[in-house]
Amino acid sequence: MNLVPRRCDLERTMARCVLVVCAALMTACGGGGGQFASGGIVGTGAAAVLSVGTISAFGAGTLTVNGLPYATAAAVITVNGQPATASALKLGMVVTVQGGVKQADGSVIASSIVYRPDIQGVVSGVDVAGQAFIVLGQRVRTDRQTVFDGGTFDTLLNQHVEVSGFRASPGELLATRVEIRASIAKGAALEVTGVVSQLDGAGKTFFIGPQLIDYTQTPQAVVPPGLANGVLANAKGTAVGAGDRLLATQIQVIPTALPAPDAAQVEIEGLVASFANLGSFLVNGQLVDGRAAVFEYGSAASVADGVRVEVEGRLASGIVVASRIAIEEDAAVVIDGLAEAVDSAGGTVTVSAQRVTATANTQFDDRSAAAVRDFGLAAIRVGDRLSVSATHGTAGLTATRITRLDLSAPTGSQPDASAEGIISAFISTANFMVGAQTVNASSATFVNGAASDLANGKRVAAAGTLSGTILLATTVTFKVEDPTSPGTAEVEGAISAFVSAANFVVTGQKVDASGAAFDGGSAGSLANGVRVKASGPLANGVLVATTVSIESAPATTIEVEGTITNFVSVSNFKIAGQTVDASKASIENGSASDLANGRQCHATGPAVNGVLQASVVTLEDAAELQGASAKGLITNFLSASNFKVGGRTIDASGAIFENGTAANLGNGAKVEVEGALVGIVLRASKVAFDD
Structure with a gap:
């Protein structure tokens, strides 16, 4: 989802500042901590104005949230529960900002800024067509507003990430920021809210x-x-x-109450949930009454579950009574080219002959070598390479995001505008919608399909040039769910979120097994924790299983990985806080005498009265120095570059194969793998199939 912020002219800015001053006069002291359902929005104390939303820009000593600049010099800043400075705050983070004192430059002095990530963990699966990925069972969606730091969507698989965003539903998040870690340290944090x-x-x-x-x-x-x-x-x-x-x-x-007293002015950005009627719905877990609100970029009929909104109003008995609700619409088009004119006072920039208006909510991101943190319209120079996400309105194009790129990135050889999404309002090849963008593909080249395949509901990426409000496409690419195995999928793991045979989850994938053939059990065997292998076609993101195999696994078996601490003896030590007894374990890459505080190891076995009775302990620091190996049956197979052997994630994309080929890889195949550890992944140099 790509977003259109509201326009913020001088009159509205002055009006909002008056509200801030009035609220400051009305509010004495107050207390209470809280956080909404998105993980990133915690605060303490009382404030005359409270903003919850994404950081869209930085200025000289300020940051912008929900279109309002906040001065940070006097703020108490907390990042993931720890004291921090303003330099730790990044573009796209969902934060809670409290403040109330207006300065001469129109900014509000922030007293408190708090950020908490929603998820930290390793990416276990990627949906390229849906631009989504899986971390700790949570499906994380991305869009053109999502800020990637340390990599791109294409580099996500098996990487450790920190995600901030808005909760769409249980188990699903719309990411506003994804930070990709360069390497995965031992004992790297895993976290979910x-x-x-x-x-x-x-x-x-x-x-x-x-x-x-x-x-x-x-x-x-x-x-x-x-x-x-x-x-x-x-x-x-x-x-x-x-x-x-x-x-x-x-x-x-985490308390869910807003950290502000009754009558405080609040602004909340997020996704609508639990919509009953206009008088009762949630935004980021906060109850909202929108019956008296003025609507921007939509109407009361636009409010529904999953719609991204910005709500402005006052607290009354724990409910936000909204005075204004802005519908944050999908951006229609991306324009890529050189800045031809910049009017900072007028709030416009011209790119590839298209004049675009920036607003107080436009996200500014400098990805050029200059990497200016306080990047904004005033920092743009004629000739700068820009990528602009925008929407159409009565006044022309409005920017939702402006990114400055290096000049070395190609421009002239590429189309200067593009749109990606689901086709709707299809009339002909020369007239259909992609998201909110009208497209004419009568002269386009088609990839993965033909003009005759265009129809409502198809997902495409169209690229070309703008003519007024119409995208004249030169290429249209049909998006395929799984290019390696069109229309089919297979998952293996423990069932979670079980509702019925038609509705449960396996390793983050929704499954409908109501029409499946069962092996090793029946539909009545399905329950949370039961291990299954399900295969079948994908339909709207759901695996419609044709076969389900019920697998047996010891329910008490656990595994831990980390540094040995509290070592007393081979039968009494800890790994990552878990008490371990390795007196009867097989020790790999060493012997029992090598066990000691500080050694990195992995232990597997049943839990008995809270103690892991290890059957296998693998010394991993020795493996990193001498090369690593794994032997056993393949599980969790996704591709040659992502599967597990004995609990170890394997990448065999560059391996030499013995007694078989990469095509023989699959769940249940017995292999012996040799290679080197890169983070927590064993990068295989040789894979031998064991008959």
């Missing part, structure tokens, strides 16, 4: 979306007493155990 469901106090498990959380390793003394179904919680750990469960070492229940 969301609403608790299916809490099992005796078994010490619960779900956040489709992700199973196992807190048997969390000391009972620090398990929050308020942990219950329906509360907002954050779970942290450093390892994933059997059944893809997150082995949590920390759990926090």
Whole structure:
């Protein structure tokens, strides 16, 4: 989803500043902490004005949230629970800002700025066509507003990421920022925030979306007493155990009340959920009454679940009574070219002969070698290479995002405008919509299809040039869900988020097995925690299973990975907080005498009375120095570059194969792998099939 911010002229800016001053006069002191359902928006204390939304730009000592600039010099800044400085705040982060004192330049002095990531973990799957990926069972969607730092969408698989965004539904997030880590450190943080469901106090498990959380390793003394179904919680750990469960070492229940008193002015950006009527719906978990609101870029009929909005109003008994609701529409087009004219005072820039207006909510991102943090319209020079996401309006094109690129990036050889999305309002090849953009493809070259394949519901990417409000496409590319195996998919793992045979999740993939043939059991065998292998065609993101195999796995088997601490003896030490007894274990890459504090290792075995009775302990720091190996059956197979052997993630894309080829790779195949560790991935140099 690409977004159109509201226009913010002088009159509106002055009016909002008056509201801030009035609120400051009305508000004395107050308290209370809180966070909404998106993970990133926590605050403390009271404020005359409270903004929850994405950071869209930086200025000299300021940051912009929901179109309002906040001065940061006096703010108490917290990032993931730790004190921080303004330099730790990044473009696209969802933050909570509290303030109230207006300055002469029109900015508001921020008293508190708080950021908390929604997810930290390793990307286990990527949906190229849907521009989405899976982390800790959560499906994360991206769009043209998503800020990528440290890489691109194409480099996500098997990378450790930190995600900030807005919760669309349990188990799904719309990312506003994705930070990709250059390498995966031992004991890298795994973290997920969301609403608790299916809490099992005796078994010490619960779900956040489709992700199973196992807190048997969390000391009972620090398990929050308020942990219950329906509360907002954050779970942290450093390892994933059997059944893809997150082995949590920390759990926090997060208050959902806004950190502001009654009558405070608030602005909330996020996705609509639980829409009952205009008088009762949620935005980021906060109840909103929009019956008296003035609407921008839409009407009351535009409000529905999943719609991205910005709500402005006042708190009354815990409810935001909205005075204004802005519908943040999809951007229609991307324009790529050189800046031909810049009018900072008028708020416009001309790119490839197209005049575009920037607003207070336009996102500014400098990806050139200059990497100016305080990048904005005033910093743009004629001749700069720009990529502009924009929408059409009565006043012309309005920018949702302006990115400055290096001049070395090609311009003249590329189309200067593009749109990607689902076809709608199809009339003919010369007249249809892609998202919010009208397209004429009568002279286009077609990829992965032909003009006769154009129809409502097809996903395409159209590129060409703008003529007024029409994209004259030179190329139209049909997007395919899975180019390597069109229309089919296979998943293997433990069931989570089980509702019925027609509605459950396996390793982040929604499955409908209502019409499947079963092996090793029946539809009645399906339940949370049961391991299955399901295969069938994909339909609208759901795997419609034709076959389901019920697999047996010891429910108590767990695995941990990390540094040895609290070493007493081979039968009594800890790994990542988990007590381990390795007295009967097979020790790989060493012997029992090598076990000691500080050694990096991986242990697998059953849990008995909270102690991991290790059957195998692998010394991993030795493997990093001497080369690594893994032997066993292939599981979690996605591709030659992403599968597991003995719990170890394998990339065999560059390997030499013995007794077989890459085509023989698949779940259940027995292999011996040799190679080197890169982060937590074994980069295979040789794969031998064991008959």
